[in-house]
Amino acid sequence: QFKNSEKAISYRQSVFNVMGNHFGQIGAVVKGEAPFNKDEVAKNAAIVATLSTLPWQAFGPGTEGGKARADIWSDNAKFKAASEKMQLAVSNLNTAAQSGDLESIKKAFGAAGATCKGCHDDFKKK
Ligand code: ASC
Known part of the structure; x- marks a missing residue:
């Protein structure tokens, strides 16, 4: 899928960057810095949920580098578990966002x- 490690690093960083942007847009609403528009939050949460499934394929063998710590490859089971935890939490956020209930969204x-x-904390270089 990736021609070299640079392509894999660029791919995963791009996905995390776009994910962070859309997650941050929800964050602004949750923190009261932006008005609560149900449709916008639902759209952003769906984007985050879809993107959350993508970066992992770009952490394959031989793609060390970027801000990724070596533990990703030396303790891959732990990394995989953390990635699955995130995907589940983001899926729950999407469910809450589609319901449009701000208190559930905040939680x-x-x-x-x-x-x-x-x-x-565990897998990203400072
Ligand atoms: C964000 C973002 C993250 C998380 C993290 C939560 O908006 O880009 O990486 O929230 O800061 O603690």
């Missing part, structure tokens, strides 16, 4: 953000 957003941070 699910906090839970999803914690899985982003957890994985960064």
Whole structure:
């Protein structure tokens, strides 16, 4: 799928970048910095949920580099578990967003953000 490690790194960084943008748009609503528009939040959550499935294929053998820590490859089961936790949390956020209930969205957003941070703490270089 990727011609070389640079392509894989660029792919996964691009996905995380776009994911962070749309997750951040929901965050602004959750923090009261932007008005709550149900349709916008639902759209952003669906984008995040779809994107959350993509980066993992770009962490294959021989694609070390970027801000990825070596633990991703040396403790791949732990990385995979963390990625699955994030995908589940983001899927729950999407469910809440489609319901349009702001309190549920806030809760699910906090839970999803914690899985982003957890994985960064363990697997991302500072
Ligand atoms: C974001 C973003 C992250 C997470 C993380 C949550 O908006 O880009 O990586 O939230 O900061 O703690």
